[in-house]
Amino acid sequence: MSGMNRRRITSKELAKLAGVSSATISRAFSPDSRIGSATRDRILAVAREHGYQPNAIARSLNNQRSRLVALVVNAIGNPCEAEEQQLLVHRLQARQLLPIILCCADHSDRLQLMRLASTYQVDHVVVFSDMVSMQDAVDIFHTTKPIIVSFEPLENESVSSIRIDGAEAADEIIDKIVRDGKKRFAYLSGTNSSWIDKLRRKWFADALAKRGLAFEAQAFGDYSYDSGFKEAVLLLHRDKVDAIICGNDVMAIGARDAARRVLGKNTPDDIAIVGQDGIAMAAWDCNDLTTLSLDHVAFIDAVVELIERHDAEVEGPHSITLTCTARWGSTA
Amino acid sequence: MSGMNRRRITSKELAKLAGVSSATISRAFSPDSRIGSATRDRILAVAREHGYQPNAIARSLNNQRSRLVALVVNAIGNPCEAEEQQLLVHRLQARQLLPIILCCADHSDRLQLMRLASTYQVDHVVVFSDMVSMQDAVDIFHTTKPIIVSFEPLENESVSSIRIDGAEAADEIIDKIVRDGKKRFAYLSGTNSSWIDKLRRKWFADALAKRGLAFEAQAFGDYSYDSGFKEAVLLLHRDKVDAIICGNDVMAIGARDAARRVLGKNTPDDIAIVGQDGIAMAAWDCNDLTTLSLDHVAFIDAVVELIERHDAEVEGPHSITLTCTARWGSTA
DNA sequence: ACTGTTTGTGTAATCGTGTGCACAATGTAT
DNA sequence: ATACATTGTGCACACGATTACACAAACAGT
Numbered sequence: 167m168s169g170m171n172r173r174r175i176t177s178k179e180l181a182k183l184a185g186v187s188s189a190t191i192s193r194a195f196s197p198d199s200r201i202g203s204a205t206r207d208r209i210l211a212v213a214r215e216h217g218y219q220p221n222a223i224a225r226s227l228n229n230q231r232s233r234l235v236a237l238v239v240n241a242i243g244n245p246c247e248a249e250e251q252q253l254l255v256h257r258l259q260a261r262q263l264l265p266i267i268l269c270c271a272d273h274s275d276r277l278q279l280m281r282l283a284s285t286y287q288v289d290h291v292v293v294f295s296d297m298v299s300m301q302d303a304v305d306i307f308h309t310t311k312p313i314i315v316s317f318e319p320l321e322n323e324s325v326s327s328i329r330i331d332g333a334e335a336a337d338e339i340i341d342k343i344v345r346d347g348k349k350r351f352a353y354l355s356g357t358n359s360s361w362i363d364k365l366r367r368k369w370f371a372d373a374l375a376k377r378g379l380a381f382e383a384q385a386f387g388d389y390s391y392d393s394g395f396k397e398a399v400l401l402l403h404r405d406k407v408d409a410i411i412c413g414n415d416v417m418a419i420g421a422r423d424a425a426r427r428v429l430g431k432n433t434p435d436d437i438a439i440v441g442q443d444g445i446a447m448a449a450w451d452c453n454d455l456t457t458l459s460l461d462h463v464a465f466i467d468a469v470v471e472l473i474e475r476h477d478a479e480v481e482g483p484h485s486i487t488l489t490c491t492a493r494w495g496s497t498a
Numbered sequence: 499m500s501g502m503n504r505r506r507i508t509s510k511e512l513a514k515l516a517g518v519s520s521a522t523i524s525r526a527f528s529p530d531s532r533i534g535s536a537t538r539d540r541i542l543a544v545a546r547e548h549g550y551q552p553n554a555i556a557r558s559l560n561n562q563r564s565r566l567v568a569l570v571v572n573a574i575g576n577p578c579e580a581e582e583q584q585l586l587v588h589r590l591q592a593r594q595l596l597p598i599i600l601c602c603a604d605h606s607d608r609l610q611l612m613r614l615a616s617t618y619q620v621d622h623v624v625v626f627s628d629m630v631s632m633q634d635a636v637d638i639f640h641t642t643k644p645i646i647v648s649f650e651p652l653e654n655e656s657v658s659s660i661r662i663d664g665a666e667a668a669d670e671i672i673d674k675i676v677r678d679g680k681k682r683f684a685y686l687s688g689t690n691s692s693w694i695d696k697l698r699r700k701w702f703a704d705a706l707a708k709r710g711l712a713f714e715a716q717a718f719g720d721y722s723y724d725s726g727f728k729e730a731v732l733l734l735h736r737d738k739v740d741a742i743i744c745g746n747d748v749m750a751i752g753a754r755d756a757a758r759r760v761l762g763k764n765t766p767d768d769i770a771i772v773g774q775d776g777i778a779m780a781a782w783d784c785n786d787l788t789t790l791s792l793d794h795v796a797f798i799d800a801v802v803e804l805i806e807r808h809d810a811e812v813e814g815p816h817s818i819t820l821t822c823t824a825r826w827g828s829t830a
Numbered sequence: 831a832c833t834g835t836t837t838g839t840g841t842a843a844t845c846g847t848g849t850g851c852a853c854a855a856t857g858t859a860t
Numbered sequence: 861a862t863a864c865a866t867t868g869t870g871c872a873c874a875c876g877a878t879t880a881c882a883c884a885a886a887c888a889g890t
Contacts, residue, residue, distance in 0.1 A: 173641070174619075174641040176875090176876060176877085177876060177877060177878095178876075178877095186839075186840090187839070187840050187841080188840095188876085188877080188878095189839075189840065189841080189842095189877095189878080189879080190838085190839060190840080191877090192876095192877065192878055192879085193838090193839090193878090193879095195877095196878080200836095200837065200838060200839090201837095201838065201839085202837080202838055202839085205838080205839085217640070219613060219616070219617050220617065220876085220877065220878095221559075221617060221619065221875090221876050221877060222614075222617035222618045222619070222877095223555055223558045223559045223564060223618060223619050223875090223876080223877090224559050224845090224875070224876035224877035224878085225876080225877055225878075226555050226845095226877090227553075227555045227556050227559050227844095227845050227846065227847090227875090227876080227877075227878095228844075228845050228876085228877055228878045228879085229845085229877090229878060229879090230845075232555060234598075234618075241584055242574050242580050242583050242584050242587065243577070243580045243581045243583070243584035244580075245575070245577055245580075248574050248575045248576075248577075248580055249575045251574050251575070252573055252574050252575035252601065252604075255574065255599060255601045256601060256604045256605070259600075259601065259605055259611060260605075262614060264598050264600075264614065264615060264618065265598065265599050266566075266596050266597065266598055267587060267597050267599055268591075268596075269584065269587045269588060269591065272584075272588045273588070273591055273592075279591060281551060282554075282594060282596065283596060284551070285551050285552065285553060285554035286554045286555060286566075286596065287506075287553065287554070287555050308549070309505070309506040391778070391779070391782055395783075419782065419784065420782075422784070423782060423783035423784050424783075426783070427783050446723070447723070450723055450751070450752075450755060451727075451755035451756075451758070451759050452751065452754070452755050452784055452785070453784070508845090508846055508847090509846060509847060510846075510847095518869075518870085519869070519870050519871080520846085520847080520870095521847095521848080521849080521869075521870060521871080521872095522868085522869060522870080523847090524846095524847060524848055524849080525848090525849090525868090525869090527847095528848080528849095531848095531849095532866095532867065532868060532869090533867095533868065533869085534867080534868055534869085537868080537869085552846080552847065552848095553845090553846050553847070554847095555845090555846080555847090556845070556846035556847040556848090556875090557846080557847055557848075558847090558875095559845090559846080559847075559848095559874095559875050559876065559877085560846080560847045560848045560849085560874075560875050561847085561848060561849090561875085562875080
């Protein structure tokens with residue numbers, strides 16, 4: 167029985183074994199279907215005995231629902247995204263939905279990648295990545311009734327979106343740093359110019375403007391520790407800033423290490439460093455990061471909510487807004 | 499054109515538009531197929547115009563290859579696995595293969611999860627997780643010609659495996675720690691009793707035995723920072739150990755923080771701490787971990803190698819052995 | 831006993847492609 | 861000019877399930 171490399175049995179073959187038609191086999195596996203309970207039990211028994219399970223590919227072709235969900239992400243190696251991905255995958259699996267991961271960061275042709283995934287007739291698409299344009303995603307997944315969940319709202323499209331508001335929390339954080347006497351601020355972006363990045367930067371820029379300040383310098387990394395480290399060295403040495411707002415937590419940790427190791431400056435006295443995302447790692451004792459935090463569970467709840475509305479055929483695009491909070495550590 | 503919620507066009511409909519039969523459409527999309535190049539060009543043009551792409555579900559049903567790969571992992575949130583996953587996903591995508599992720603850590607019924615994935619006729623299965631037994635995986639994915647790649651070798655099955663040898667590196671590390679004067683060792687496991695965990699523990703246990711020593715204490719975590727922190731407090735306080743070998747790097751960082759914060763002990767003078775995996779984070783300036791490291795690229799190279807052998811229909815199970823190296827930091 | 835409803839099952843069409851076979855058209859060798 | 865190999869295309873079936881429809885059996889109500 168174990169490990170035999172035999173071909174998977176088909177519904178028709180099982181039908182012969184159980185002395186019924188293949189239609190009845192199908193009905194035995196559809197929860198609410200007109201079928202005698204005795205017949206069903208017998209079929210399920212025979213099925214278990216022969217290791218039969220309905221072919222999901224054939225089933226998907228027939229009823230136009232694949233139970234596959236495409237997750238468009240930057241990377242799965244970066245903890246900043248990974249925690250949310252983990253939560254979402256968990257929720258999807260609980261609903262018998264299977265996630266297909268599309269990693270954009272290291273793929274040269276992201277559109278081709280999305281096109282490939284779209285041919286699998288995925289039921290839903292969740293775009294986390296800020297490396298693809300929403301418009302491209304909408305165009306490629308135009309099929310059936312896709313919902314695209316993302317930060318970026320597209321007003322005139324049938325796309326649901328989750329909006330993030332961190333203005334207030336950013337204001338709190340800037341307030342504290344200014345009161346601590348810091349004067350020269352820098353923003354360290356994660357991407358060259360994504361919608362998300364611009365939005366986040368604006369929260370802090372507005373908070374600075376309110377106090378008659380502005381970013382003295384701007385640098386661009388790639389959401390990695392190394393880029394945070396490298397860019398921070400430049401910002402601190404060349405631009406003489408004393409506060410760095412980072413596009414995510416991982417870069418903030420890199421920046422903190424750079425300040426300490428290369429420049430000999432410590433947080434929060436010599437320099438203030440702020441992260442964004444509020445990942446678990448940021449709260450580790452060795453990091454203790456001040457960060458603009460988003461409630462991951464609430465965020466994924468919102469994603470699932472949108473997916474469910476979509477499944478329930480609720481009309482029109484939907485939008486949910488979430489608010490960030492400041493999480494205080496010893497770096498600012 | 500953009501974002502219209504229209505139904506996806508089918509091969510037969512496109513055939514009508516292009517004035518050919520649906521068979522010819524199919525051939526236009528199969529690279530090596532007897533078809534006039536003029537016809538193909540015309541078809542591809544019409545296809546692009548109408549946004550046609552062959553339905554991968556139907557294609558999979560027909561030719562028995564789904565181009566889907568199941569990745570059975572513990573979690574995607576944990577950096578220790580995520581880096582390898584990221585590399586593998588990248589390599590798969592380059593081959594036009596799509597990964598389906600199965601997260602075992604938070605799913606109550608892992609067998610049911612694997613059964614679900616197996617109904618999608620995945621072409622390959624890669625088992626990273628140590629939370630499912632190999633035998634279960636083999637039984638569930640018995641279909642067609644699956645290859646299961648994993649640490650655990652199953653001699654009498656048609657299963658390919660990757661074996662990891664860290665004995666020598668563990669010996670080096672233990673040697674250094676013993677010469678530094680440490681006497682009481684503890685092992686902090688990641689899982690209660692997985693094959694991988696036992697193997698790793700044995701490398702260090704053997705190295706200790708060679709020097710007339712043994713583990714004085716043993717604890718069980720769950721590969722997370724918090725569990726590393728919590729268990730280390732117990733090990734240090736209750737069991738008075740002065741060296742902790744951890745099942746992965748994240749727990750090692752947790753243990754290091756616990757020693758410093760709760761007990762006021764520093765590495766490597768008061769206590770030695772060793773991780774395993776060699777993730778990027780371990781080398782960050784703030785961590786600088788001594789760890790039993792596996793070359794991630796070589797590991798994923800091996801996985802891809804096995805997948806390719808399988809695609810090429812090379813007979814029989816294969817096995818590749820990789821060797822770990824010691825990566826020195828300031829924690830031991 | 832007769833009509834009408836409910837229940838369980840089989841038949842056959844369908845989902846969208848890929849491909850073996852047949853066949854026409856074209857090219858090539860004698 | 862005839863025979864034969866090659867190329868390009870259409871027809872029809874297969875892949876493995878779901879489901880509308882038909883129909884027999886069982887059952888209810890008067």
